[in-house]
Amino acid sequence: MSRYTPAACAALLLLGINLPNTSPARAASPQPAMAGMAGMEDMPGMDMSEGMDMPAHPAPQPTTHGTAHPAAPSHTAAPPAPTTHASTPHPATSATSGVIAQPPNPTTFRVSLPPLAPSSQWPATPPATPVVHYVHNMPPVMDHSTYFHVLMEQFEGRYTAGDSLLRYSGQSWFGTDHDKLWIKSEGTVDGHRHMSDGDHEFLYDHAISTYFDLQAGVRLDLDSGPTRAWGAVGVQGLALYFFDVSATAYFNAQGVAGKLEGSYDLLITNRLILQPQAEFNFYSHTDAQRDVSRGFSDIDAGLRLRYEFKRKIAPYIAVTYAGHYGNTANRRPNWHGTADNGPEDIRFTFGVRTWF
Amino acid sequence: MDQTMPNSSLRHGRSIARRQFITGASALAAMATLPATPRAQADTLFDPIIPPNPQQVYDLTISPMACTIAGKTQTIPAMNGSMPGPTLRWREGETVTLNVHNHLAEDTSIHWHGIRCPADMDGVPGLSFGGIAPGRSFTYRFPVKQSGTYWYHSHSNMQEARGLYGAIIIDPRTPPATTWERDYVILLSDWSDVAPHDIMNNLKFQDDYYNFRQRTAVSLVHDAKRDGLGAAIKNRLQWAGMNMSATDISDVTGIIYTYLMNGCTPDTNWTGLFRPNERVRLRFINASSMTFYDIRIPGLQMDVVQADGNDVAPVRVDEFRIGVAETYDCIVQPTDSRAYTIFAQTEDRTGFARGTLAPVQGMRAAIPPMDPRPVRTMLDMGMPSTMQGMDMKGMDMSAPKPLATHTPPLNVENQNIARIPTDRLADPGDGLRDNGRRVLTYADLRALHPVADTRPPSREITLHLTGNMERYIWGFDGKKFSEAEPIPLRLGERVRFTLINDTMMEHPIHLHGLWSELENGQGAYNPVKHTIIVQPGSKLSYLVSADTPGLWAYHCHLLYHMDLGMFRTVVVS
Numbered sequence: 001m002s003r004y005t006p007a008a009c010a011a012l013l014l015l016g017i018n019l020p021n022t023s024p025a026r027a028a029s030p031q032p033a034m035a036g037m038a039g040m041e042d043m044p045g046m047d048m049s050e051g052m053d054m055p056a057h058p059a060p061q062p063t064t065h066g067t068a069h070p071a072a073p074s075h076t077a078a079p080p081a082p083t084t085h086a087s088t089p090h091p092a093t094s095a096t097s098g099v100i101a102q103p104p105n106p107t108t109f110r111v112s113l114p115p116l117a118p119s120s121q122w123p124a125t126p127p128a129t130p131v132v133h134y135v136h137n138m139p140p141v142m143d144h145s146t147y148f149h150v151l152m153e154q155f156e157g158r159y160t161a162g163d164s165l166l167r168y169s170g171q172s173w174f175g176t177d178h179d180k181l182w183i184k185s186e187g188t189v190d191g192h193r194h195m196s197d198g199d200h201e202f203l204y205d206h207a208i209s210t211y212f213d214l215q216a217g218v219r220l221d222l223d224s225g226p227t228r229a230w231g232a233v234g235v236q237g238l239a240l241y242f243f244d245v246s247a248t249a250y251f252n253a254q255g256v257a258g259k260l261e262g263s264y265d266l267l268i269t270n271r272l273i274l275q276p277q278a279e280f281n282f283y284s285h286t287d288a289q290r291d292v293s294r295g296f297s298d299i300d301a302g303l304r305l306r307y308e309f310k311r312k313i314a315p316y317i318a319v320t321y322a323g324h325y326g327n328t329a330n331r332r333p334n335w336h337g338t339a340d341n342g343p344e345d346i347r348f349t350f351g352v353r354t355w356f
Numbered sequence: 357m358d359q360t361m362p363n364s365s366l367r368h369g370r371s372i373a374r375r376q377f378i379t380g381a382s383a384l385a386a387m388a389t390l391p392a393t394p395r396a397q398a399d400t401l402f403d404p405i406i407p408p409n410p411q412q413v414y415d416l417t418i419s420p421m422a423c424t425i426a427g428k429t430q431t432i433p434a435m436n437g438s439m440p441g442p443t444l445r446w447r448e449g450e451t452v453t454l455n456v457h458n459h460l461a462e463d464t465s466i467h468w469h470g471i472r473c474p475a476d477m478d479g480v481p482g483l484s485f486g487g488i489a490p491g492r493s494f495t496y497r498f499p500v501k502q503s504g505t506y507w508y509h510s511h512s513n514m515q516e517a518r519g520l521y522g523a524i525i526i527d528p529r530t531p532p533a534t535t536w537e538r539d540y541v542i543l544l545s546d547w548s549d550v551a552p553h554d555i556m557n558n559l560k561f562q563d564d565y566y567n568f569r570q571r572t573a574v575s576l577v578h579d580a581k582r583d584g585l586g587a588a589i590k591n592r593l594q595w596a597g598m599n600m601s602a603t604d605i606s607d608v609t610g611i612i613y614t615y616l617m618n619g620c621t622p623d624t625n626w627t628g629l630f631r632p633n634e635r636v637r638l639r640f641i642n643a644s645s646m647t648f649y650d651i652r653i654p655g656l657q658m659d660v661v662q663a664d665g666n667d668v669a670p671v672r673v674d675e676f677r678i679g680v681a682e683t684y685d686c687i688v689q690p691t692d693s694r695a696y697t698i699f700a701q702t703e704d705r706t707g708f709a710r711g712t713l714a715p716v717q718g719m720r721a722a723i724p725p726m727d728p729r730p731v732r733t734m735l736d737m738g739m740p741s742t743m744q745g746m747d748m749k750g751m752d753m754s755a756p757k758p759l760a761t762h763t764p765p766l767n768v769e770n771q772n773i774a775r776i777p778t779d780r781l782a783d784p785g786d787g788l789r790d791n792g793r794r795v796l797t798y799a800d801l802r803a804l805h806p807v808a809d810t811r812p813p814s815r816e817i818t819l820h821l822t823g824n825m826e827r828y829i830w831g832f833d834g835k836k837f838s839e840a841e842p843i844p845l846r847l848g849e850r851v852r853f854t855l856i857n858d859t860m861m862e863h864p865i866h867l868h869g870l871w872s873e874l875e876n877g878q879g880a881y882n883p884v885k886h887t888i889i890v891q892p893g894s895k896l897s898y899l900v901s902a903d904t905p906g907l908w909a910y911h912c913h914l915l916y917h918m919d920l921g922m923f924r925t926v927v928v929s
Contacts, residue, residue: 122814
C-alpha cells in the first residue's frame with residue numbers, strides 16, 4: 001500500500017536494520033530544494049528529468065530596500081506607484097545567487113506579535129463548547145465513511161514441466177478508518193485440482209497506531225486436506241522504511257502456530273517494481289495430515305517484478321520458492337501436489353497483481 | 357440565461373442586448389473546445405466574461421450538462437449552462453438576490469467564498485442551511501459589505517471538483533485605489549474525468565496513487581552522481597525512516613488533471629486582448645480542488661494590488677504562488693505589441709494552465725519550460741536543525757524556541773510533529789526559492805487600508821494541522837472533523853489563531869464568514885485574507901474578529917483533505 005525507496009534495501013544489505021537509528025542531525029544530508037530537484041520522472045509525455053536548465057527568465061527586479069512604507073494612502077484614483085519590496089521587513093529575502101535554496105533563519109520569527117490583552121469582558125479562557133445541531137442532522141463533511149477494497153497480491157501460475165501450480169493470495173477489507181472487517185485468503189491448486197495451503201482468515205481489524213492495525217478473529221485451514229480451525233490474533237501494518245509486515249499467532253486445542261509475512265516494494269522506475277516477499281510458518285506440533293512440522297515448518301517466498309500499466313492491474317514475472325522443513329519435509333501424502341518437486345521447490349512464475 | 361432583471365434593465369437599459377450576447381458567448385467559451393473568437397471584442401473595456409455592469413438579482417440554474425474537455429465528455433453540474441459558471445458582478449453597498457435553482461438529481465449548494473454574509477446565507481449544507489434538494493430553489497439575499505475579487509463554488513458532494521464554480525467581482529463604493537483600462541478574470545481550475553469519489557477511494561488505498569515521480573533505483577544513480585552515493589542513500593534512508601516521501605508535493609497530479617484557465621485547456625489557449633501601454637487588471641482566482649499554481653508572465657512584471665479581495669500596497673513581482681481558493685489581482689502594463697504567455701505551472705510541475713495576452717486574437721508567445729519540481733526537505737518536516745547546508749551560524753539556536761502550547765499525539769491520524777516549526781512568511785515556498793525571479797511572499801503583503809478593529813487579541817487558539825498520509829486521514833490536532841469538538845468564539849471577541857503545520861504539505865486554511873488578518877508584521881496594515889496558506893513545517897498566526905454570529909465552516913481548501921477530516925465548525929455566539 002505504499003511506495004518505497006530502494007534505500008531501505010540498501011540499508012539491509014549494507015548496514016543492517018538497526019543502524020540507521022542515528023540521531024537526525026547525523027543522519028541528515030544536504031537536501032536543498034533546488035539541488036534535490038533532479039528526481040526521476042516517469043510521466044508519459046513529460047520530460048522534466050534531471051539536467052533541466054533553468055528557463056530563461058527576466059532579470060530579477062532590482063530591489064529597493066529601506067523605505068519604510070508610508071501610511072496607506074487614502075482612497076485615491078491615482079494608482080500608487082508600485083513599491084518593489086518596499087515593505088519587506090526581511091532584507092534577506094532578496095534573491096541571491098546562492099545555490100542553497102533556504103529561507104533565512106527560519107527558526108527566528110521575524111514578527112513580534114502584540115501580546116494578548118484579555119479583559120473582564122473578553123477573558124483569555126475559551127467559552128464553553130456549545131452543542132452544535134447540524135441542519136437536518138447533516139454534518140458538513142462525511143469523513144467517517146466506509147471503504148471497501150480487495151487486493152489480490154498474488155494470482156499466479158508456478159511452472160515446472162508436467163506439474164504446474166496455481167497460487168493465489170489476497171485480502172479484502174471493509175470498514176472505517178479505525179474499524180474494519182478484514183478477510184485474508186490464500187491457497188495453492190495443483191494440476192489434479194488438489195488444493196493445499198488453504199488458509200482463510202476472518203478478522204476484526206482495529207487501527208492502533210500510525211501505521212499498525214491489530215487483528216483478531218478465526219483462521220480456517222480449508223482445502224483438500226483435513227480442516228483445522230484456529231483462533232487468530234495479530235498485527236499488520238507498515239514498519240519504518242516502508243516494509244509491509246504482519247505477524248499473527250494462532251491457537252486451538254491442539255496447540256499454537258505463528259505466521260510472519262513481509263514484503264517490500266523496491267521502485268526500479270515509477271512503474272517497474274521489484275517486490276521481495278516471504279511468509280514463514282511455525283507450529284507447536286506436527287500435523288502430518290496437513291504437512292506441517294513442529295517448529296519452523298515452511299516458507300513461501302517470491303521475488304516478483306511487476307509493471308504497473310495501471311496502478312490497479314500489474315502483471316509480473318517472478319521466481320517463487322516453497323520450502324518445507326522439519327519432520328514432514330520429505331514425507332508427502334499422495335494428495336499433495338507440491339511434493340512432486342521435492343521439499344525445496346523453486347519455480348518460474350508469472351501472474352497479475354490487481355486491486356479495486 | 358435570464359439575468360436581465362427589471363431593476364437593472366431600468367438602470368442599465370442600453371446594456372441589455374449586449375449582456376445577452378455575452379451570456380451566450382461565455383457559455384460557448386466554457387465548452388472550451390472553441391477558440392475565443394466569439395468573445396473577441398478588442399474595443400471594449402471589459403472582457404466579455406466580466407459583465408459590464410453590476411446586477412442585484414441573479415437567477416442561477418444548476419443543471420446537468422455534457423462537457424467535453426481534452427477529448428473526454430462527461431456530464432457535469434453546470435450553472436446557467438457554462439463551466440466555469442457565469443461571472444457575477446455586484447456593487448458594494450447594494451443588496452443582492454441570488455435565486456439558485458437545482459435541476460440536478462442530487463442536492464446542491466452555492467457558497468460565496470470570502471463573502472461576509474449572514475451565516476444562513478453562507479451556503480454550507482448542515483451549517484448554513486439544509487442544502488438545495490433536487491427540483492428546489494433557494495434564494496440567497498444579503499447586503500454586500502465589501503469589494504474586490506471573489507468566487508463561488510458548490511459545497512455539496514464534491515461538485516466543486518466537477519466544475520461548479522465561478523467568479524464574483526464586486527465594484528467598490530468609492531473609486532478604486534488604482535486604475536486600469538482592461539479587466540480580465542483568470543480563473544484556474546483542475547479538471548479530471550475521474551470521479552471525485554473514485555479519486556478519494558484510490559487515495560485511501562494508496563496515498564501516492566497519482567504520484568509517478570517518486571525516487572527510484574534509477575534516480576538513485578542520478579542522485580548519487582550529483583550528491584555522492586553515501587549522501588544520496590543517507591537522504592533516502594532519512595525519509596524512509598519516517599515513512600515519508602520527499603516527492604510528495606501534490607496528492608492528485610497532472611496524470612489525471614487537465615489544468616484550465618477560464619475553462620480553456622492549455623491548447624485552447626484562452627486569450628485576453630490589450631492595446632500596448634494599457635494597464636490590464638488580471639483577477640487570478642484559484643478554483644482548483646487540489647492544485648497550487650506558480651504564475652508568471654514572461655516578459656512582464658506584475659503589480660499585485662489585491663489579495664483575497666482586499667487591496668494591498670502594490671508589490672511588483674515576476675511570479676507568485678496562488679493556493680487553492682486564494683485570489684490575487686495584478687496589474688500588468690505591456691508596452692510591446694506582442695503576445696505574452698500567462699503561465700501557471702502547478703507546484704508539483706506535472707502540468708500547467710496557460711493563456712495569452714495579445715494585441716490581436718490568434719497571436720501566441722512561447723510557452724516556457726516548467727521549472728524543476730520541488731523536493732521536500734527537513735524544513736518541511738519542521739526539523740530545520742537537521743539540515744546541513746544551511747547557514748547555521750546565522751541561526752541563534754539558543755534563543756527560546758517558539759514552543760507550541762500543546763502538541764498533538766502521534767496516533768492513527770497523525771504522522772508527524774513539527775518539532776521546530778519555522779517562520780516561512782518570507783519564504784515564497786518549495787520550488788520557488790532562489791529561482792532568479794522576484795517571487796511574492798506573504799511578508800510582502802501590506803493592506804492598503806488599516807483594519808477596522810485595532811484591539812489586541814484577548815486570547816489565542818492554537819491548532820496543529822495534522823494528517824496521516826499512509827491512511828489518508830486529515831485533521832486538526834490529530835483528530836478529524838467527526839471526532840472533534842467545534843471551536844467556540846464569543847460574539848465580538850477578537851482572537852488570535854495560531855496554526856502549526858505538522859504535515860509536509862501546504863494547506864490553504866479557509867475560515868468562512870470572518871476575515872483572517874495575517875500577522876506578518878504590518879500592524880494595523882496586516883493583510884486581510886479569507887484563505888491562508890500554511891507552509892509545511894511552519895507556524896503562523898492571524899487575527900479574527902468574531903463579528904458575525906452563527907456556525908461557520910473552517911477547513912483546509914484542498915478538497916480531499918477537507919472531506920477526509922481537516923474541517924472544524926466555528927461557532928460564534
